[in-house]
Amino acid sequence: MDRIEESVSAWPANGLPATLADRTRRVYDRMAAVYPVSTMLFHSRAHRCALEASGIADGMRVLEVATGSGEMFRRLVKANASGSTIGVDLSPNMAARTQRTARRKFPQSRTHCQAVDARHMPFRSEAFDAVFCCYMLELLSTEDIGRALREFRRVLRPEGRLTLVLIGQNTALFNAAYKLGGRVAPxxxxxxxERSVPQLIESARFQILDDRTVQQTFYPSRVLVAGR
Ligand SMILES: C[S@@+](CC[C@H](N)C(=O)[O-])C[C@H]1O[C@@H](n2cnc3c(N)ncnc32)[C@H](O)[C@@H]1O
Incomplete structure (x- = not known):
């Protein structure tokens, strides 16, 4: 193979050069079956805290962005039994798994999940009462975090609430381990x-209304609730 053939064969099937988002989608697609273990061990306490802090009530139109394998999504569906709960994830396998398990456990509820990129969402403006996004902003560039936050604001109704969960940066040893992980598998x-997001939230014209920290074993999280 010559140099051009070699570089073209490294591109994904759609012919565009590989981007970090392509690689993120691929890696999370492969992790879909085993990801629930990690969520249970490290994210479940923060999910509970986010649900409580968000102020969601039954009957709302709720969007979860980056559902992963659907653990938070099922909490939302349960809390919003007579409303509608929509989930999106960049990874089609994650979205499919979330949809399958939610429909099996809550067959009467109005739920829908699909593969969508948070940076450009196919929803009309002001379509949701509440938007949730847990542990996704870490995977975006600063510019894309701004894009995603603007999308969250666009799809929220004026009195709607955005609930974010971020990986905490308050433990030096954990930060060092995370930095290493990020170098090996960005x-x-x-x-x-976590430290830079509050300012980005405010630049996207949200106002922070609640701010909590949570620790699950050695894993720190920060839960932020913001209003438009
Ligand atoms: C660390 S996991 C968190 C999953 C879940 N929210 C949780 O709390 O356990 C990050 C998820 O974000 C998704 N993701 C990454 N970039 C995304 C994007 N641009 N749009 C939508 N989802 C994205 C990944 O596919 C993955 O499922």
Missing amino acids: AFWGRQV
Whole structure:
């Protein structure tokens, strides 16, 4: 193979050069079956806290962005039994798994999940009462975090609430381990952004209403609730 053939064969099938988002989608697609273990061990306490802090009530139109394998999504569906709960994830396998398990456990509820990129979402403006996004911003560049936050604002109704969960940066040893993980597998770990996100939230014209920290074993999280 010559140099051109070699570089073209490294591109994904759609012919575009590989981007970090392509690699993130691929790696999370492969992790879909085993990801629930990691969520249970490290994210479940923060998910519970986010649900409580968000102020969601039954009957709302709720969007979860980056559902992963659907653990938070099922909490949302349960809390919003007579409303509608929509989930999106960049990884088609994650979205499919979330949809399958939610429909099996809550067959009467109005739920729908699909593969969507948070940076450009196919929803009309002001379509949702609440938007949730847990542990995704770490996987985006600063510019893309701004894009995603603007999308969250666009799809939220004026009195709607945005609930974010971020990986905490308050433990030096954990930060060092995370930095290493991020160097080895950036598409999977990303980088910690907890300290910079509050300012980005405010630049996207949100106002922070609640701010909590949670620790699950050695894994720190920060839960932020913001209003438009
Ligand atoms: C660390 S996992 C978190 C999953 C879940 N929210 C949780 O709390 O356990 C990050 C998820 O974000 C998704 N993701 C990454 N970039 C995304 C994007 N641009 N749009 C939508 N989802 C994205 C990944 O596919 C993955 O499922």
